[in-house]
Amino acid sequence: KIYLSTLNNIILPPFKATSDAGVRTFMNSFNELNGIPATGNKMLQRDILKEKWNFDGFVVSDWGSIAEMIAHGYAKDGKEAAKYAANAGSDMDMESYLYIEHLAALVNEGKVDEALIDDAVRRILKVKFELGLFDDPYKYCNEEREKEVIGSESINNTVLDVAKKSIVLLKNKNQLLPLKKGGQKIAVIGALADDKTSPLGNWRLAAEEGSAISLLEGLKNYTGNTITYAKGADVITENTSFAKEVKINEDDTSGFTEAVTLAKSSDVVIIVLGEHGMQSGEGRSRANLGLPGVQQQLLEAVYKVNKNIVLVLHNGRPLAIDWADQNIPSILEVWQLGSQSGNAIAQVLFGDYNPSGKLPMTFPKNVNQVPIYYNYKSTGRPNMPAPDEVFWSHYSDQTNQPLYPFGYGLSYTTFKYGNLKVENTFSENKTVKVSVEITNTGKYKGKEVAQLYIRDLFASVTRPVRELKGFEMIELEPNQTKTVTFTLTENELGFYDNLGEFIVENGNFNVFVGSSSLAKLSSEFKI
Structure with a gap:
């Protein structure tokens, strides 16, 4: 209900x-x-x-x-x-x-x-x-127009831009990324690295099989390193179909030896794992959110011989990759990016594009945390009252915290938030302005998505612990500072009651601004 x-x-x-x-x-x-x-x-x-x-x-x-x-x-x-x-x-x-x-x-x-x-x-x-169909019933069935538009330079450029903006940097310990453009031996491992169909996803309409740029193809644009490929293991065992179940490789590890040998002799490993594009979509639910088939075994086998690993994740849903988060230095979430997939990923890997994507959903540590989301409501016992006491809302064998929160995403540079100000003129003009200064404290030019969350502390209908009410992308040069201003109105401060009526109540609010739903910089105001 x-x-x-x-x-x-x-x-x-x-x-x-x-x-x-x-x-x-x-x-x-x-x-x-x-x-x-x-x-x-x-x-x-x-x-x-x-x-x-x-x-x-x-x-x-x-x-x-x-x-x-x-x-x-x-x-x-x-x-x-x-x-x-x-x-x-x-x-x-x-x-x-x-x-x-x-x-x-x-x-x-x-x-x-x-x-x-x-x-x-x-x-x-x-x-x-x-749509103009009374004037021309065949307006959208023009074969000449189709030849001009589909696959045009303009569309490919747009697809590439969208793909790059969608990539989320989940981890980058010791700044392994971006990769150097010369002088390295780079191993590329994983069947999805050489797959030209999976990046097209499931609901791909009339897209042709094998028409996407694979990561291996995208990497060919970078010739300064020695790049060698080993499949390691198949993800699937049969060709996929829109209406049929995907057959996953559950036991064939015959390619592990070649992949491990290559990794051992390489400076850096790019390992491309995750879900085949046909594993997402209608009728494609999974009870296990780990890497499908033998891919986790492959990842751990490669890790034993080379710790300098960049994990490139293809998937259409949050995956539970707690082991990878604890052990792999760099992780890129690349989803299923479409026809320009390989070019987009390669440009991010080598730093020609600084990732700026943010997670549109929460990633769990364990499938048993699901459902998990940032805008939950507090219980009557939200915090541990004393060490080891059990009477509060928690798991006895797992933290409540997600692996990666909603809104999360790193950059090759770093950003500092400060000087948070609240200008409360709600009684005069029904607005509250919140401003924050953001400084690029790293060495790369980068984009950041500043996010504003509120909490209505006391209401006639209990409200979530945080609600996203504003976000803005800015681009900063190294050492540059910009001020971002958000305006909160009745639309952001009100809510629907149990009768379906939109109401705005007087009361106290907390406001948080930062780079994810776990933003710590905060202030308060009252309306």
């Missing part, structure tokens, strides 16, 4: 932001909300989306989700499912074909108001008109 305060404060805000930004279509989901499948949920589709938010685009069902309300135990047959979906506000049926079969009869029987059908049709045709 999800209460209205949780729905409005946590779940709906991203969707509301897209509606405000002018998105023209929403898709209802497969899951249910408080016992009612989203496809048949009038509160979500009509009351909130179309009425409260004044959304004037259209809602499309997820693939077959109208028919799936039967398996949910909500509709007894296809006709009833079509009735529930149409009345709830699902304007377009994708792949159930139940509207085609039953809507006319439902209208004639008075079970679906014809005005609702008119509204759905009007919404769909309006979006088609906005």
Whole structure:
């Protein structure tokens, strides 16, 4: 069960932001909300989306989700499912074909108001008109345009830029990164280093198999070192398919000897591990968040002979890599970066791009910490009252802290936060301004994402221990200082109560500013 305060404060805000930004279509989901499948949920589709938010685009069902309300135990047959979906506000049926079969009869029987059908049709045709499809039904099927646009220099440059910005530096002990551009013997180990399909991910639409730049290909742009590759071990044992389970290599370690021998004779090892791109996406949940198959064994075998390791992680979800964090000096989270993957990673490895990415989710130390997130609520016993006392909210065999918190990400340079100021003019103009000075204290030019979090200390509905309310990216030269200013308004300081009403209450707030959700620099104010 999800209460209205949780729905409005946590779940709906991203969707509301897209509606405000002018998105023209929403898709209802497969899951249910408080016992009612989203496809048949009038509160979500009509009351909130179309009425409260004044959304004037259209809602499309997820693939077959109208028919799936039967398996949910909500509709007894296809006709009833079509009735529930149409009345709830699902304007377009994708792949159930139940509207085609039953809507006319439902209208004639008075079970679906014809005005609702008119509204759905009007919404769909309006979006088609906005797209210019009435003037040219084949506007987006132009083969000449396709040849000019797909794979163009402009698009490749944009894809490369997005990929570089997405990389997160998780660890860089003793500044092993960036790598020197000459005079080193570098071992590259791991099947994913030579994979031209996995970086494309799962939902890659019409992307061609083998069309991504692999890391090995990206490294060829750097010729000053001797770079040698050994696979070490396969991640998968069969070719992947969108609709089939991925077969993981669970026992073949026959390539370990070659990889370990290479690592032993090298100055630095780049080991590329993680999930195959097809392990993420719909129907791809995992109960174990460690490195799949024999990859952890490979990592530890290489570590025994060479400690100078850069771990490059490909994955579509947070992984539990506590051993790697404790032992591997440098770790790069590179996700599945798309067609320019190898070029982006290589540019970061050799310092032509200083990583600035931040984690959009929390990484656990152990899968048993999941669910784990930064904006949790305090219990009545949040802290240890005395050494070894058990009566507080904690694990007896694991810290409460994550491996890497939300918003976390390092740079090749370092940043210092200071001179935090709060200008509280809420009583006059409903604003609180928070400013902080950020100085680049390292030797590289770099970008930093300053993050502001608040805590409403006492409220009629308990609030999270921290909530992200602002962030801004700045770029600083070495020794340069800039001031970043955030403005908090009623939108940031208020919240939805259990009746679904947005309220702003007088009270005390803590404010935190820093480089992640664990920011320590803090102040307070009262409204």
